[in-house]
Amino acid sequence: MTTLAEEVLAGSRLALARLLTLIENEDPQGEAALDRLFPHSGRAHWIGITGSPGAGKSSLVNRLARAFRQPADGSPPRTVAIVAVDPSSPFTGGALLGDRVRMRDLSGDPGVFIRSMASRGALGGLARTTPAVVQALDAAGFDVILIETVGAGQSEVEIARLAHTIIVVEAPGMGDDIQAIKAGILEIADILVLNKADLPGAENTLRSLRAMLELGSPRREAPAENEPPVWRPPLVATIATQNEGIAELMKHIRAHADYLRQSGGWQARDRSRLQTQLEELLQAALLRRWRSSLPDGRYQQILGDLQARRISPYQALHDLLDEADLPQSFQRGSSALLTS
């Protein structure tokens, strides 16, 4: 496995693609390679892009990738990896619909790497593997990693939260349900984008987004020694298909990176992301180990009792925790269970 990690560090895209597949499959070979790569990670700017379906996130991501490759301000080009997280299914073969467009726009540029991840229906699976995939890309040396999620559910928001900078993308007037979702994700936005700003109703939507931003108090990062600087999420209107507003958006992205480095937020987000990732891994590992420590058939028996309503889920939990071959320190009753 040393070889795989070294090939990735040497810039092999083929090795990188193989590594990402191993990580997605939670294969021990992927873990071993990531162990070797991990010291090289921690340098990239992770940018999450989330928001309502139909807001044009894919087009926006493509434009951002191109803007990083050919900066309008004459700064040196930066390498870009795109991770598209997609709740797709065997039904469609897992292809992301925007991929064809994306390929046409960005393929042939060795400074761009694109990876689609499908959720395949397992709760927590993506939450467990996405951070590792992005870490691998980070270690592979990409300057910028764009994490795009399809949809605006809770999982997507959690995935976007991995990032240093979270961009929430909306489009003009998309109905009441969208408004409800908007409220849920607006508060995580570092930068708010109204895309498709040439559509009817754009003025109204801009006005109501601005009002919502003013309602929300500014988010603060972990406090630094003195009074920390405060970031007020800007609202940017774009028309991604015509490349309009992209330069302004890039300006805010750079400003946010500067802000994070000054405020200590860069480290705070890195730490909270690593903690979340570790806890996801721990939960899964503890459950598996714990289950394998139970006598054969006991778990099925408890499930049977549960289904027959002889015991409740909480009683089943306590019985199972009491019976497993657990050490003294684990046997603290329900009080330890309910405080973290």
Added chain:
Amino acid sequence: MTTLAEEVLAGSRLALARLLTLIENEDPQGEAALDRLFPHSGRAHWIGITGSPGAGKSSLVNRLARAFRQPADGSPPRTVAIVAVDPSSPFTGGALLGDRVRMRDLSGDPGVFIRSMASRGALGGLARTTPAVVQALDAAGFDVILIETVGAGQSEVEIARLAHTIIVVEAPGMGDDIQAIKAGILEIADILVLNKADLPGAENTLRSLRAMLELGSPRREAPAENEPPVWRPPLVATIATQNEGIAELMKHIRAHADYLRQSGGWQARDRSRLQTQLEELLQAALLRRWRSSLPDGRYQQILGDLQARRISPYQALHDLLDEADLPQSFQRGSSALLTS
């Protein structure tokens, strides 16, 4: 707590609302009451309603509730609880937008109970508490429980999966992103609904939904003794605001309940739901207990090493598992960790 459970069983709506709040807050008093109530659960028909934002799920749920209360076929009215799961936020105060309409339509009927649940941003929180909330409503004696999710993310799909019968609701032509989401949730549909069937493009959307249904192989429940019956998800066009198509939808809902009882699917879904719920509870409990078994400060130290890239997340995982006061049966190295 005996009192609370008994009040709920005696039909007190106030006690029920209090119990649900305790459960949502993961309060031990809620657990204790649910222990007492659990033997009374397992009778209700759990119906999940999910699908794209803007598809009109709330209106449809209201119509279904009314149809169960006043069956068109002359069958006895059934009591209905509605659980609306909403990714809302402190930003809006957590109010579900459809609630005002819902209240106007359904309030004053003691046979209907409505509960909104907000996700409050914690990954896994809703997945852990929603089943218990629905179980409490089940034990409280409601015949039908409608579980409505806002949005169509992975969490929403998992929540819908709790149900015996899963209804996926779409609306005509909502763009490419919606198509991608559609593919992800279509395969879990027991009944597929095209709502707002009077909108332009309805014919096209019906055609493409029908094509997707034909592509998908029929889902099978746990096999019975002989060849099990097969359920082919029907496609129903509705206009919820005008009550059109609701009678046909009700017919399919009843047919699906009959099918589940004949095929053994009713028990299979109940069992898989209880297993998932137990595993969610176990994961959280094991993580908390495990963390409290570590020496003070050790967890923070590991997080520091992780952030400094001195160790990788997988190394941190193995170190932590090795160091905790874990019994022999837990010390099986990474092979036990990677097989379930």
